[in-house]
Amino acid sequence: MNGIIPSPDALPLPGPVWLFKSLLHLTFFLHLLAMNFLLGGAVIALVNRLRGGDEGHALARWIEGKLPTTMALTVTLGVAPLLFVQAVYGQLLYTSSVLMAWPWWFVVPVLIVAYYSAYTLSFRGERYAGALRGLSWVLMLGLLYVSHIYVHNMSLAIRPEAWAAIYHGDPSGMNLNYGDPSFWPRWLHFLLAAVAVAGLAIGWVGARRVGREDASGQVMLRQGNMWFLIITALQYLIGTWFLLSLPRETILFFMGGSVGASIALFASLTLPLGALMTAALAVRHPQPSKLMNVSVAHLLATVLAMIFVRDYVRDHLLRGVFETSNLVVEAQWGVLGIFLALLVLGLGTVGWMLKRFWATS
Amino acid sequence: MALNYPVWDPGFAHGLLIAIVAILHVYVSHFAIGGGLFLVVTETLARRRNDHELLEYLHRHARFFILLTLVFGALSGVGIWFTISLINPAGTSALIHAFVWGWAIEWVFFFVEIVAALIYYYGWKRMSPRDHLTVGWIYFGAAWASMIVINGIISFQMTPGRWLETHGFWDGFFNPTYWPSLATRSFFAVAIAGFFCLWTAARLDRGRLRYWLVRYSGRWAGIGLGLAIAAGIWWMASIPEEMHRLLDGSMPIAEAAWWWMNWMGAGLILLLVFFTVFAPRTLNHVTAGLILLAGLVVMGAGEWAREAVRKPYVIHGYLYSNGILADEVDEIRDGGYLAHARWADTSYSEDPAVMGEEIFRVACGNCHARRGYLGLAQRVRGWDEEYTTAFVQRLEYTLRPMPPWVGTEEEAAALASYLLALPGAESTVSGPVDGEHIYERRCSACHSLHGERALSELVEGLTTEDLDEYLQDLESDEMPPFTGSDEERAALAGFLEVVGNPEEGGPQ
Numbered sequence: 042m043n044g045i046i047p048s049p050d051a052l053p054l055p056g057p058v059w060l061f062k063s064l065l066h067l068t069f070f071l072h073l074l075a076m077n078f079l080l081g082g083a084v085i086a087l088v089n090r091l092r093g094g095d096e097g098h099a100l101a102r103w104i105e106g107k108l109p110t111t112m113a114l115t116v117t118l119g120v121a122p123l124l125f126v127q128a129v130y131g132q133l134l135y136t137s138s139v140l141m142a143w144p145w146w147f148v149v150p151v152l153i154v155a156y157y158s159a160y161t162l163s164f165r166g167e168r169y170a171g172a173l174r175g176l177s178w179v180l181m182l183g184l185l186y187v188s189h190i191y192v193h194n195m196s197l198a199i200r201p202e203a204w205a206a207i208y209h210g211d212p213s214g215m216n217l218n219y220g221d222p223s224f225w226p227r228w229l230h231f232l233l234a235a236v237a238v239a240g241l242a243i244g245w246v247g248a249r250r251v252g253r254e255d256a257s258g259q260v261m262l263r264q265g266n267m268w269f270l271i272i273t274a275l276q277y278l279i280g281t282w283f284l285l286s287l288p289r290e291t292i293l294f295f296m297g298g299s300v301g302a303s304i305a306l307f308a309s310l311t312l313p314l315g316a317l318m319t320a321a322l323a324v325r326h327p328q329p330s331k332l333m334n335v336s337v338a339h340l341l342a343t344v345l346a347m348i349f350v351r352d353y354v355r356d357h358l359l360r361g362v363f364e365t366s367n368l369v370v371e372a373q374w375g376v377l378g379i380f381l382a383l384l385v386l387g388l389g390t391v392g393w394m395l396k397r398f399w400a401t402s
Numbered sequence: 403m404a405l406n407y408p409v410w411d412p413g414f415a416h417g418l419l420i421a422i423v424a425i426l427h428v429y430v431s432h433f434a435i436g437g438g439l440f441l442v443v444t445e446t447l448a449r450r451r452n453d454h455e456l457l458e459y460l461h462r463h464a465r466f467f468i469l470l471t472l473v474f475g476a477l478s479g480v481g482i483w484f485t486i487s488l489i490n491p492a493g494t495s496a497l498i499h500a501f502v503w504g505w506a507i508e509w510v511f512f513f514v515e516i517v518a519a520l521i522y523y524y525g526w527k528r529m530s531p532r533d534h535l536t537v538g539w540i541y542f543g544a545a546w547a548s549m550i551v552i553n554g555i556i557s558f559q560m561t562p563g564r565w566l567e568t569h570g571f572w573d574g575f576f577n578p579t580y581w582p583s584l585a586t587r588s589f590f591a592v593a594i595a596g597f598f599c600l601w602t603a604a605r606l607d608r609g610r611l612r613y614w615l616v617r618y619s620g621r622w623a624g625i626g627l628g629l630a631i632a633a634g635i636w637w638m639a640s641i642p643e644e645m646h647r648l649l650d651g652s653m654p655i656a657e658a659a660w661w662w663m664n665w666m667g668a669g670l671i672l673l674l675v676f677f678t679v680f681a682p683r684t685l686n687h688v689t690a691g692l693i694l695l696a697g698l699v700v701m702g703a704g705e706w707a708r709e710a711v712r713k714p715y716v717i718h719g720y721l722y723s724n725g726i727l728a729d730e731v732d733e734i735r736d737g738g739y740l741a742h743a744r745w746a747d748t749s750y751s752e753d754p755a756v757m758g759e760e761i762f763r764v765a766c767g768n769c770h771a772r773r774g775y776l777g778l779a780q781r782v783r784g785w786d787e788e789y790t791t792a793f794v795q796r797l798e799y800t801l802r803p804m805p806p807w808v809g810t811e812e813e814a815a816a817l818a819s820y821l822l823a824l825p826g827a828e829s830t831v832s833g834p835v836d837g838e839h840i841y842e843r844r845c846s847a848c849h850s851l852h853g854e855r856a857l858s859e860l861v862e863g864l865t866t867e868d869l870d871e872y873l874q875d876l877e878s879d880e881m882p883p884f885t886g887s888d889e890e891r892a893a894l895a896g897f898l899e900v901v902g903n904p905e906e907g908g909p910q
Binding site: 051052114120121124135142143145149152153156157205375376387391397398401 | 406407408409410411412413419423469472473474476477478480481483484485487488491494495496498499500502503504505506507509510511512513514516517518520521524525528529530533536537540544569571572727744745747763
């Protein structure tokens with residue numbers, strides 16, 4: 042028996058690895074944006090609800106009004122990367138899922154509860170402030186749970202050396218990945234990033250409103266950018282902790298060991314500086330919209346760069362254990378082509394519907 | 403490839419989790435299709451008649467619709483995926499690899515469906531009627547298209563057809579039960595739209611609209627159900643003969659599910675006829691709830707039966723429920739389970755008790771529990787080690803569908819002693835030896851008295867003495883030896899003589 046690591050499926054991969062990875066990165070990128078606004082928005086809305094005051098209250102209401110649709114987008118955009126990651130890395134992900142079967146399984150019921158909380162928050166009036174605060178808590182804690190378990194699973198999936206001891210210790214599916222030294226910085230890094238992204242999104246909407254001389258714009262711009270600035274500055278510490286928690290060879294891989302990995306890391310360290318500077322300048326600028334567009338563009342590029350960093354970390358930690366270049370590929374070009382054609386058609390349909398919807402506002 | 407994954411061992415038959423998640427999901431997801439058609443067709447009707455009261459009702463019904471389908475429907479669908487990958491990672495992986503582009507296409511439709519549902523609801527008052535109806539049709543088209551795709555994969559699991567030879571996407575997708583399955587599901591989705599409309603209509607004030615809606619949704623339910631029954635008969639005609647056998651009594655779970663589907667279906671039709679045709683004014687939210695629940699039971703039982711008759715496979719003829727590929731059976735037989743199970747605890751070589759539990763997990767644990775639902779302790783109750791060891795090695799010959807045993811003799815013995823030591827496996831029989839009881843315990847897993855592999859035919863005309871002699875030399879490739887005491891053997895022989903010679907007054 043050649044070790045405990047499950048083999049890839051007996052059926053060949055029905056498309057080239059690069060295509061799966063491209064689709065994975067693209068859909069994961071979109072999922073992250075929606076997820077960040079959802080999770081970060083839930084945190085910011087709750088903080089504003091707890092602080093009280095008319096301004097905070099209005100901001101909380103505005104965010105809560107967006108959360109159900111954001112939740113729908115997060116789930117829908119999350120299904121695709123979960124599909125593509127299974128096609129390439131399924132045998133690893135299934136294994137780590139089985140080891141933490143119960144906490145992983147409960148992600149779904151928790152999400153259902155959180156989703157209904159989001160809808161109730163957005164549909165209800167202001168009559169039951171106490172109950173709404175309770176729902177805000179339910180929503181935020183539910184989403185924190187989901188993010189926590191996701192990081193556990195995705196990080197255990199790339200730590201096969203730990204599996205045997207974990208499974209033989211407890212096959213009932215009640216394990217987590219706290220034994221991984223990179224778990225806490227990894228989760229904090231993701232969590233804080235979500236709040237920062239949501240902050241910048243709020244600031245961006247605020248800036249557009251300032252441009253239209255809408256009084257609520259200043260509040261959103263100031264508070265949104267404050268969240269973004271403070272947390273992103275903090276991320277340099279958390280990110281460093283995360284990097285240092287990785288094995289030495291992996292760190293060296295990013296310090297010149299691999300040109301691609303080093304560029305990706307360098308980009309994800311420097312791009313946020315541009316976002317930070319423009320976001321800081323925008324707070325007091327009379328016409329902040331353009332600055333905020335630049336800031337958002339830098340942030341989007343950062344997210345993309347970090348997705349590549351994450352991919353490099355995964356493949357580096359798995360080297361010698363599982364290499365995607367060894368997968369047997371037999372592309373099903375016909376149905377793959379139908380998928381791509383339908384994707385274009387589907388996006389066009391969505392675009393048409395949104396156009397008709399917004400045209401009548 | 404074999405026995406690739408760790409087996410989740412939560413201490414009960416975890417297939418129940420799939421059953422619960424899947425049955426609820428399937429009901430709501432079919433509502434997401436039929437209910438979408440219902441909304442857009444009824445909205446067209448309301449706008450044509452300029453019926454504001456009906457439009458107002460539809461707006462509220464749409465809100466109920468998106469809250470149920472977008473949240474519970476969508477997430478429970480993800481829940482099925484989570485659950486099957488925990489319980490059968492090998493099966494999930496095979497389905498992903500065979501059909502990843504099918505799933506990807508389904509995801510495109512899912513995405514369009516979700517966006518269209520949100521725009522349909524939020525745009526109710528702000529969009530022009532024409533645009534709004536177009537969005538409604540887009541919603542229905544995308545929702546139905548996602549079923550058109552998923553149906554290919556679900557029906558493939560049961561009847562993979564030519565895919566088994568070619569491994570071609572379209573051979574598996576358009577498999578022998580694809581069309582009847584699609585028709586049954588589509589028509590039932592129409593019926594479900596009617597059930598849910600009854601539910602929301604029953605909450606309206608009594609009056610013209612409510613009366614009209616009850617009769618109207620009764621037509622949706624009735625037409626949908628009638629066509630679904632016709633399509634279901636077509637589906638029955640297209641499934642393999644061996645699966646009919648399982649529905650007809652060889653597999654108690656399948657038979658029970660089938661019974662519930664048919665009788666609850668009959669009850670559902672009676673309820674519908676009474677409350678939507680004869681006495682529409684008497685429908686209230688309790689009786690509407692009953693109709694909804696009866697629909698859930700019919701659908702759930704049907705899905706349960708379908709899943710049951712696919713056993714012992716996850717993908718019929720290709721992959722067994724315990725993660726073994728049909729074409730690697732011989733390879734694993736050479737060496738046994740533990741030599742091929744990546745996740746077996748290697749300390750078994752020193753401790754036979756550990757070995758028995760490892761075998762249980764690897765060979766049985768994907769479907770069976772130790773006790774309770776699908777528990778093995780009660781199956782081996784009153785058996786001895788020799789018989790149990792011989793029995794598990796002949797698993798594929800039992801009436802209930804079981805994957806073949808691919809372990810060694812030593813592994814069979816270890817499993818037998820593990821199972822017999824389980825709490826609940828000890829014999830609870832006391833008092834005089836009873837031949838019929840021995841038949842139940844020793845023969846009935848593979849034989850019936852008068853039905854399949856009928857003992858009444860096999861022992862016809864034999865005397866107690868013939869039978870006693872025969873039982874002493876029973877062992878063959880398919881038959882385990884009779885290992886009971888002389889007294890038990892004599893009692894069984896006596897019982898079988900009466901079975902084989904019914905004119906002497908045996909059990910019928």
